[in-house]
Amino acid sequence: MEKALLSGRLAPPPAALKGFTRLVAGSEYCQNKLPDLKTLAALRRRAPVTLATSILTDEGLAAVSALISAAFRRDLIDEVIVNDWGLLQPLKKLTGLALSAGRLLCVELSVAEPGWTKKFLLEYGITSAETDDKKMAERLKALGLEISWHAPHAFKAVTTYCPFEKHFKAKCGFSCEGRALKLKNPHLKKPLLLVEKVYLTPDASVKPPAGISRLVVRGKGF
Amino acid sequence: MPAIKKTSAAKKHKMRVLVGVRTLNEAEFFLTRGADEVYCGLPEIPNHGVTAENFSSEKELKATIDLAKKLGKQVFIVANDVFPAAVFPRAAAKVAELVRYGASGVIIRDMALLEYFRKHKLKTYFTLSTLGLCFNREALKFFKERGVARIVLPQHLSPAEAAPMFDKKLGMDIEVFCLPLFYEVNINSLCSLSCPCSQEAVTDPKLQKAYTCLSALKRSDDGGFYTMPMPNSETLLNYFYDYYHLGAKCMKVARGPNGEEVIELFYKSLLLTRLLEKGVSRAAFVHEGKKIASSSQNYGKRYIVKRF
Numbered sequence: 001m002e003k004a005l006l007s008g009r010l011a012p013p014p015a016a017l018k019g020f021t022r023l024v025a026g027s028e029y030c031q032n033k034l035p036d037l038k039t040l041a042a043l044r045r046r047a048p049v050t051l052a053t054s055i056l057t058d059e060g061l062a063a064v065s066a067l068i069s070a071a072f073r074r075d076l077i078d079e080v081i082v083n084d085w086g087l088l089q090p091l092k093k094l095t096g097l098a099l100s101a102g103r104l105l106c107v108e109l110s111v112a113e114p115g116w117t118k119k120f121l122l123e124y125g126i127t128s129a130e131t132d133d134k135k136m137a138e139r140l141k142a143l144g145l146e147i148s149w150h151a152p153h154a155f156k157a158v159t160t161y162c163p164f165e166k167h168f169k170a171k172c173g174f175s176c177e178g179r180a181l182k183l184k185n186p187h188l189k190k191p192l193l194l195v196e197k198v199y200l201t202p203d204a205s206v207k208p209p210a211g212i213s214r215l216v217v218r219g220k221g222f
Numbered sequence: 223m224p225a226i227k228k229t230s231a232a233k234k235h236k237m238r239v240l241v242g243v244r245t246l247n248e249a250e251f252f253l254t255r256g257a258d259e260v261y262c263g264l265p266e267i268p269n270h271g272v273t274a275e276n277f278s279s280e281k282e283l284k285a286t287i288d289l290a291k292k293l294g295k296q297v298f299i300v301a302n303d304v305f306p307a308a309v310f311p312r313a314a315a316k317v318a319e320l321v322r323y324g325a326s327g328v329i330i331r332d333m334a335l336l337e338y339f340r341k342h343k344l345k346t347y348f349t350l351s352t353l354g355l356c357f358n359r360e361a362l363k364f365f366k367e368r369g370v371a372r373i374v375l376p377q378h379l380s381p382a383e384a385a386p387m388f389d390k391k392l393g394m395d396i397e398v399f400c401l402p403l404f405y406e407v408n409i410n411s412l413c414s415l416s417c418p419c420s421q422e423a424v425t426d427p428k429l430q431k432a433y434t435c436l437s438a439l440k441r442s443d444d445g446g447f448y449t450m451p452m453p454n455s456e457t458l459l460n461y462f463y464d465y466y467h468l469g470a471k472c473m474k475v476a477r478g479p480n481g482e483e484v485i486e487l488f489y490k491s492l493l494l495t496r497l498l499e500k501g502v503s504r505a506a507f508v509h510e511g512k513k514i515a516s517s518s519q520n521y522g523k524r525y526i527v528k529r530f
Contacts, residue, residue, distance in 0.1 A: 055409075057383040058358045086360030104355075104412055108331075111304040116334035157413040157435070159450070160357075160378040166451050168380040182442030187416060188434065191442075199408075199415065199450075 002214040004050065004148070009033045009174070011042045012219050024216055026052040028083055028102045028130070029158055029198040031060035032172045034067060040076040050079040053087060055104065055160060059170045065090045072097050081130055088124045100128040100148060101140075103155055110139045117143055130216070134209050141211055149208035150216045153193060153200035163194055234501045237470060240397065241488055242300070242477020244277055248484075249286045253295045256492050261298040261329055261477070262286055267313050268303040270331075270353055270410070274479035280316075287324045296326035300477075302351035304332045314338045321346045327371075330354070331411070336369045347371050349397065353411035359386040362394055372397055374474060377405050381464035388468040397472035398465045400491035402458040402515040404476055407435035407450045459494075459511040466498040490514050 004022035005012065017023075023043045027033035031054045035043070043049045051071065053064050064087065071077045072094050082088060083102035091099060101109050101121075106129050109117055121127075121143065128146035131137045132154040137147050161168055164176040176196050183199075184191040193200040195218075208215050240259040241252040249260045262283050263269040263276040277283045290297040299320050305313050314335055317328055327347030330336065331354045339346065350356055350365050352374040362373060372395035375384055388396060399405070408415070415434035438447040453461070473495050475488045493514050497507055 055355060055357050057379065058360075058386045059383065061358045061360055084357060084361060085355065085364045086358040086362075089360055089364060107412060108304055108355075111306055112332055113305060113307050113310045113334040116337055120333070155412075157408040157415050159408045160376075161452060163451055168378070168383060168453075170383075181448065183439035183448055184442075185437055185439050187437060188439075192415075192434075192439065194448075 001208070001212060004214055004216045006052070006150075006216055006218045007043065008219070009035050009039070009177070011035075011039050014046070016219055017046055020217075021047055022050060022214070023047050024050045024052050024081070025077075026081075027054055027196055028052045028081060028104065029054050029155070030162075030176075030196040031056050031064065032170060032174070033176075033196060034063065037067070037070055037074070037076065040067075040071050041074070044076045048079075049077045050081060050100070051077045052081040052102065054083050054102075055158075056084045056086060057160075057170060061086055061090075063170075068097075069094065079128075082126070092124065098128070099124065099126045100130055101126050101145070103130045103132065103150065104158065106131055106136060106140060109143075110136045114143060121145070128213065132203070137209055137212070146213040147211065148214040148216050149212045150218075151205060151208065152202055153195075153218060154203035155198050156192065156201050157199040159197050162197060234499060235469070235471075236499055237466065237495050238472040239475070239492060239495065240298070240472055241475040242271075242275070242484070243286070244275055244477060244479075246282050246286050246289065248481065249297075250289060251485075252488060253290060253293050255488075257295070257475075257488070259296040259298060259326070259472075260286070260290065261300045263300040263477075264316070266309075267299065267301050267316055268305050268309065268332075269300045270302045270351070271300070271477060272479060275477050280320075283320070284323055287320070290326075291324060297324075298327045298329050298347075298349065299325045300329045300351075301335060302329050302331045302353050305335060310334065310338075318342060318344055329374075330370075333365075333368055340369065349374060352376050352399075355409070355411065356387075359389065359392065362387050362392060366392065366394055371395060372472070374398070375465070375470070376409070377401060378409055381461055381468060384465070385468060388470075390469070395471045396465075396469070397474050398462070398470045399474050399476065400487075400494055401462050401465075402455055402494065402511060403487055403490055405452055405458060407452050455512060455515055456508060459508045459515065460504070462494065462511075463498065463504050463507050466495075 003020050004024050005020040006024045025035045079098040081100045081102045083104040129140040130148045132150040181194040182191050190201045238258040241257045243249045243260045263271055265273055265276045287297045301317050329349045329351050331351045348370045349372040350370045356362055356373050374397045435450045441448045475491050478484050
């Protein structure tokens, strides 16, 4: 099983990479947390790189599409995690780029009628899927997808309204960088962790279920 | 401050008003008081509502279709959830049956349902629910190619971000919620936090406590309190103003199990819509809108089941 480090927008310190054979740059939850080409080049010198992408506005889609094209042409990335229906069409043109259905897209694809879903995955060349949920992992495996297991946090809720800066804007001050806010109250069984634009819980075991191809671990401070 | 400086389709137009109902009486009430369309669910058709938000019988739903025809109005079937494999054939056949009976269209989230209709050579007017996550022009084209004619715009976009989707060349009808009165804190289809929306029978009047998204949460960093943020009322009034002037065709009043709350939401949303249709200035709209939207929807009350 491959072990990958989720590194976000910036390059992690070399020591953080110990034990990992792949880097997952970018974010499944915020379109602003996109690494630049220089960072991707620095990451690629250390390990193969997957680029994670989120739900996208038109402005975000243009930025992400341009970055993916440029990075793939220069051999800086070999895989993209997709969470927006609108990104699938532009990526169809990039032959050889591996596509993985992101955790948000998998909420739909893991439940939909399997006959339709298999045809859809084939049409867009999606060969793997990201998840932090055991039941979802089983359903996605049954569709013939390779599974990337995200640990130790499972996503519970997502917004596109930045909880740190309180705006929708594509341009931000990256004030969430390196911040994780632990939130609790008596009604919550487990505390929530606010990172970027997502509320997570410590629900995803670092010991992945059987048959998983890759373990993705969120790096400290990313 | 304006959310967008200038809009391309600033002409006055009448917005169609859509209301979610769960009985024939409710449909008659709204369709004779300003609604152009109603939408209805059945428990056997997967949809994103609790049981009490659905019709209790197919017979009553069909009577609602008959009534709408008589009044020259429209009825949509709500099928805005992903249909699991185990129920797909039966549920899809039921949707098809209601369309054949005379329903004006279907509100969907699941693209497999579009393929089912294509296979069965059955045409209808499909609306993509806000749960379908259409956040950009490319995604809109993606759904249009699959047969969608209208989208409900996600609440989690600013008008400036959504503007490219209003391009008339794309030919998609756009529906919006009356945002100053109805805004969900997190993206609905991607939220599994504790919430009465996911409960089947809620009787506790102190429901607000159960809404994680509205509750005070204790922060670990400074020991203070945190509530999940959302745009303020003035911002949302500006957004609604902008969406109208961008050319939104339809305003949606969400269904709910508490009839009194839906009536209040309907009349307030209608008032705001009529203000826009009169062509009032942005400043006047926001000024008047603040009074109308001063007691925005109470999530807690909303999920106490009350029929009328």
